Amino acid sequence: MSDAFTRLEERATVRWADLNAKPWIRVGTGLMGEAAGALETLDAIRREVSKLGLDATITEVGTTGLCYAEPLVDVQTPGGPRILYANAAPQHAPAIVECHVKDGRPVEELALGSVDVDVPGVPRREELPMMRLQRRVALRNAGEIEPGDIDQYVARGGFAGLDKALAMEPGAVLEEVKQSGLRGRGGAAFPTGVKWGFLAGNSSPVKYILCNCEEGDPGAFNDKTVLESDPLTLIEGCVIAGYATGASNGVVFIRHGHDAPIDRTRKAIDACYADGLLGVDILGSGFSFDVEVSLVGESYVAGEETALMEAVEGKRSMPRFRPPFPAAYGVWGKPSNINNIKTIAYVPEIIRNGAEWFAAIGTERSKGTAIACLSGHVRYSGLVEVPFGLTMRQVVEELGGGDPDGKPIKFLQTGGPLGGLLASEQLDMALDFDEMAKAGAMFGSGGLIVCNDETSAVDLTRVLVAFDQMESCGKCFPCRLGMSHLLEILERACAGASRPGDLELMERVGGNMRSGSLCGHGQLGYNPVSSALSAFGAEFEAQMRGEGPLPIGPFVGPKHALRGAQLEGETPTAAVKGDFVYAAEPVPAAAGGGA
Amino acid sequence: MTTAADPLREQVRSAIRDQPFRTRTVLSSLLSVQDSVGYLPEAAIDEVALATDATINEVWGVASFYPNFRFKPPADHTVEVCWGPTCHVLGAQRLLQDALAQLGLENEGETPDGRVGLKLNTCLGVCAHGPAMAFDHALVGRITPETARARVAAMRGGAA
Numbered sequence: 001m002s003d004a005f006t007r008l009e010e011r012a013t014v015r016w017a018d019l020n021a022k023p024w025i026r027v028g029t030g031l032m033g034e035a036a037g038a039l040e041t042l043d044a045i046r047r048e049v050s051k052l053g054l055d056a057t058i059t060e061v062g063t064t065g066l067c068y069a070e071p072l073v074d075v076q077t078p079g080g081p082r083i084l085y086a087n088a089a090p091q092h093a094p095a096i097v098e099c100h101v102k103d104g105r106p107v108e109e110l111a112l113g114s115v116d117v118d119v120p121g122v123p124r125r126e127e128l129p130m131m132r133l134q135r136r137v138a139l140r141n142a143g144e145i146e147p148g149d150i151d152q153y154v155a156r157g158g159f160a161g162l163d164k165a166l167a168m169e170p171g172a173v174l175e176e177v178k179q180s181g182l183r184g185r186g187g188a189a190f191p192t193g194v195k196w197g198f199l200a201g202n203s204s205p206v207k208y209i210l211c212n213c214e215e216g217d218p219g220a221f222n223d224k225t226v227l228e229s230d231p232l233t234l235i236e237g238c239v240i241a242g243y244a245t246g247a248s249n250g251v252v253f254i255r256h257g258h259d260a261p262i263d264r265t266r267k268a269i270d271a272c273y274a275d276g277l278l279g280v281d282i283l284g285s286g287f288s289f290d291v292e293v294s295l296v297g298e299s300y301v302a303g304e305e306t307a308l309m310e311a312v313e314g315k316r317s318m319p320r321f322r323p324p325f326p327a328a329y330g331v332w333g334k335p336s337n338i339n340n341i342k343t344i345a346y347v348p349e350i351i352r353n354g355a356e357w358f359a360a361i362g363t364e365r366s367k368g369t370a371i372a373c374l375s376g377h378v379r380y381s382g383l384v385e386v387p388f389g390l391t392m393r394q395v396v397e398e399l400g401g402g403d404p405d406g407k408p409i410k411f412l413q414t415g416g417p418l419g420g421l422l423a424s425e426q427l428d429m430a431l432d433f434d435e436m437a438k439a440g441a442m443f444g445s446g447g448l449i450v451c452n453d454e455t456s457a458v459d460l461t462r463v464l465v466a467f468d469q470m471e472s473c474g475k476c477f478p479c480r481l482g483m484s485h486l487l488e489i490l491e492r493a494c495a496g497a498s499r500p501g502d503l504e505l506m507e508r509v510g511g512n513m514r515s516g517s518l519c520g521h522g523q524l525g526y527n528p529v530s531s532a533l534s535a536f537g538a539e540f541e542a543q544m545r546g547e548g549p550l551p552i553g554p555f556v557g558p559k560h561a562l563r564g565a566q567l568e569g570e571t572p573t574a575a576v577k578g579d580f581v582y583a584a585e586p587v588p589a590a591a592g593g594g595a
Numbered sequence: 596m597t598t599a600a601d602p603l604r605e606q607v608r609s610a611i612r613d614q615p616f617r618t619r620t621v622l623s624s625l626l627s628v629q630d631s632v633g634y635l636p637e638a639a640i641d642e643v644a645l646a647t648d649a650t651i652n653e654v655w656g657v658a659s660f661y662p663n664f665r666f667k668p669p670a671d672h673t674v675e676v677c678w679g680p681t682c683h684v685l686g687a688q689r690l691l692q693d694a695l696a697q698l699g700l701e702n703e704g705e706t707p708d709g710r711v712g713l714k715l716n717t718c719l720g721v722c723a724h725g726p727a728m729a730f731d732h733a734l735v736g737r738i739t740p741e742t743a744r745a746r747v748a749a750m751r752g753g754a755a
Contacts, residue, residue, distance in 0.1 A: 032723055034734045257663065295626055298662050317660075373723070
């Protein structure tokens, strides 16, 4: 153990003891918490604590994943019980603060679960239906610590993996990740260690590790949750990846507008620089590494690896040709490696506990855990981290609790808007990259949208295609025009006014998109339609004849259906006319600007 | 007209100068101007081009590509309706149709008096709390049609 890390651990131990020596109130205030009203609850708790003049720590944490119970308030008192309070509205704050924080008596009516200590009449947190089958690795700190607080992170085992890695040879760290069987969590499931090996093999002095949190998949929110709950696990993993591959720079790539993940990541990066965990000579090891945040505008395709590199360079997020592959020619022309946030978030624990520990979780070829996002017609909505090998039915019915009104589940929408529909008969499929791929399903980045028997498969397919059409970057015409064409045909189907040959036409358009597009957006763009047709062909055909079993209401989609169309009329410059104007030359808008 | 007399251009320049990014690009500069000014005024295009050594065409290319950039001052209030698949199955279209009717709009856009702008968001990122809307960027999850109507009416100012 390095001296620098020993000093960090000593400081953390003291801080952790201080924190636990007085009442500690944690309120989940990420994006999810905000949507549930947690900011109002937080204000009410602050007011109540100061009104009673109590000496208590109030911490804003990320989400535990128990989103259905938000706003979630977690109260711990020294020597007393630690209780999670569900759906805590501002009016509940006086009872929680006065009874529990001040007098140490839990408010049983509001209690969801207890942590560590048994409390009569309150189930243990681990016994909650949504928690029972979970195994927390990447989300081990979510809801437990203040995001970006180094002491709290170190007190729970943080940076021990980095300290251990820095004492090893880079090649040995790489081998450990290979042995763990970790595979990419962004959708393609490529072995992470093998991918890192490509970058390690390049001798360039400047190399990039890109951490992808673009996460435009509607229905998936696990990347944002990792960042807003525990950004340090990402940063630690990113530095380890940099050490193993000999990289010099890390970039965390997030969508503009998602303020909680952005702010918390920036704060965590600053804290790491202040404690010598980033920058020059990390923990006295001689290894130097920088990490910065890069933001992108609204663009789904920006999550594709080469489009992401274009966006980091500040351009339109349109995919590049491959080869050259990123490990040879990546961002700014330098060798680059791109991983999903979740993938990198596993790395610190893999190094700390060893490859064998990680490889013992999950199935033969899908190691570790999967982070699934449950939304839609589901009782316990939120985020679950479960070992691979569980069935989809267990995830949806046991952890998710099924439909809130007990209606039958008709299908799951998985794999994001380029994924497909999984009919309820297929739910006994195991959660496993290869098993699912064999059955034609995609786990993708983990979004599971649960739909009951009142959901029209045709209507949902139209929404997915409308999304894909709007998000086509426009570079490849089979995708740009094909998506519009598919949407038009689906509009006709929803109106019950299909023309003869529409099914065949969709198939032909889909085939052209698959063979004629540069990236997955066009290549997979027909997936939602083909998977809906194979699972619900009869419903589709009835709907196309105007005899659909479920009513489909009117649909208003986004107005700016083509990229660039938000510019009404001509642009103030010659851009649309095709004249090439250099900024260095006088331009009318700058006249008199004196620049 | 001198530079000092053009406060908007000055605001654009300081947004570009003080942007919170280590690596400064066309995109990072445009995002910083949009955050500071609320939209991209004409001055933003040539100032960003100058600051990043890009052409006007390149800057316009980026600005027109990402739908979150606007080229006119925003309305006084913004209503966003999430139309992602989760919110869709949980009733987003009804919320959207209601808001359009209340604001007298046919699609996303602004009321003629410039008080309220309506935007369709592809995913507000809070799927576990769908259907979701945002009012002046504050997220509201599991929103009911009644709450949505009241919030939109409050933004319009007075009677619904």
